[in-house]
């Protein structure tokens with residue numbers, strides 16, 4: 062719901078061509094485009110620093126991808142780690158971020174999030190987010206127990222942030238109000254945003270500082286095809302608002318972009334159920350076989366990488382096959398059977414017939430896998446193998462999805478947007494999925510929790526920098 066709308070007669074000449082026919086003008090200290098995790102955090106942080114803030118959101122609700130997320134954020138030295146006597150360090154945290162990206166990421170950005178995550182997590186706790194340290198099993202890419210999961214997951218975090226935003230007198234929220242473009246003066250200083258209200262009226266928001274929190278471009282088919290062709294065909298699990306708007310506007314003003322091929326997906330994912338399949342069924346010794354009857358990867362990869370490998374098979378699918386022992390430890394199998402998506406057989410030939418693939422090839426795959434088990438290492442260098450591979454066999458169709466992109470506008474550690482020559486674009490800040498991020502120079506590799514880390518830490522920094530007009 063729109064909280065407050067200020068309508069003022071257009072009283073100044075504005076520079077953007079998008080403003081022809083503009084009817085309303087607002088002015089504020091800080092304008093933020095995008096009301097997901099980074100935008101909400103930036104709004105609260107800027108308001109806390111004394112700024113008047115206007116927050117534009119194109120959807121009819123706040124939350125973006127943040128609302129859809131697992132609500133997991135890594136941080137070191139938190140009271141939760143201390144209570145359990147967990148020894149951890151910023152350097153170990155940074156190494157875990159660097160490792161999947163093979164140190165292709167910017168060191169200053171990685172250390173900014175590693176150093177600031179704890180303060181941000183505790184600040185969010187003061188706002189009302191209830192964190193719990195995840196122990197018992199290490200999340201993908203984490204070498205220590207440092208992932209904190211919020212009560213209510215991503216939705217729980219968004220509920221708390223929205224509640225705080227809505228009661229903050231310094232923040233005006235406008236829903237169903239898409240930003241249409243940036244307003245800049247002749248020397249390239251950003252002066253605000255052109256937008257359209259939910260009634261279709263043109264709106265101009267003039268501000269001392271503009272923060273882009275519009276996320277990445279996962280929902281923009283053209284941009285995905287251009288920058289990440291290898292993931293075309295993935296199941297669309299992204300937030301609908303992630304159409305790349307902020308990245309496009311920044312580029313139009315000469316902003317540099319980086320890591321445009323970096324993204325996060327998930328596999329194995331069921332198209333029929335529209336939900337994740339149990340990744341651990343693969344980690345317990347399950348295998349993936351494509352429609353040509355070939356195994357094609359080491360199934361112990363992280364979920365984002367597995368998604369990419371599956372999407373690049375014929376028809377973007379593979380069959381996840383598990384044996385009888387594994388099935389006993391896969392509780393979700395019952396619900397998959399109830400949904401009618403499981404094929405079951407006692408021999409590879411029978412299973413192959415049901416799947417419509419070559420019985421000879423599936424026989425080869427099974428025999429080859431058994432040989433690998435005997436040798437202690439299979440064809441794809443898996444060494445943590447089950448003791449045996451025995452009937453009955455179960456197969457479920459799986460694909461990979463695309464959740465969010467991880468590359469975008471280049472910023473400095475104060476969240477200021479930079480041009481190709483390294484100079485800043487005065488007045489323009491960015492945070493979250495709209496920025497270049499720090500997961501890798503390209504591809505699906507991903508340390509779990511990186512998306513929210515990027516949104517929350519840089520959302521907070523952007524809000525503070527913008528309020529201070531740094």
Ligand SMILES: Cc1cc2nc3c(=O)[nH]c(=O)nc-3n(C[C@H](O)[C@H](O)[C@H](O)COP(=O)(O)OP(=O)(O)OC[C@H]3O[C@@H](n4cnc5c(N)ncnc54)[C@H](O)[C@@H]3O)c2cc1C
Pocket residue numbers: 094095096097098099100117118119120123124125126127128129130131132133134238239240241274275276277298299300301302303304306307464465492493494495509510511512513514516
């Ligand atoms: C299914 C799923 C699960 C995930 N799980 C995790 C997880 O467990 N841990 C983790 O770290 N990350 C996870 N992620 C990634 C994480 O959610 C994102 O990295 C993070 O939420 C990005 O935050 P953001 O603020 O940049 O974008 P968002 O939260 O998506 O917010 C961007 C907002 O900007 C709005 N917007 C866009 N363009 C405009 C415009 N022109 N005008 C006005 N508004 C606009 C959008 O509508 C949206 O509301 C997951 C993502 C998905 C999709």
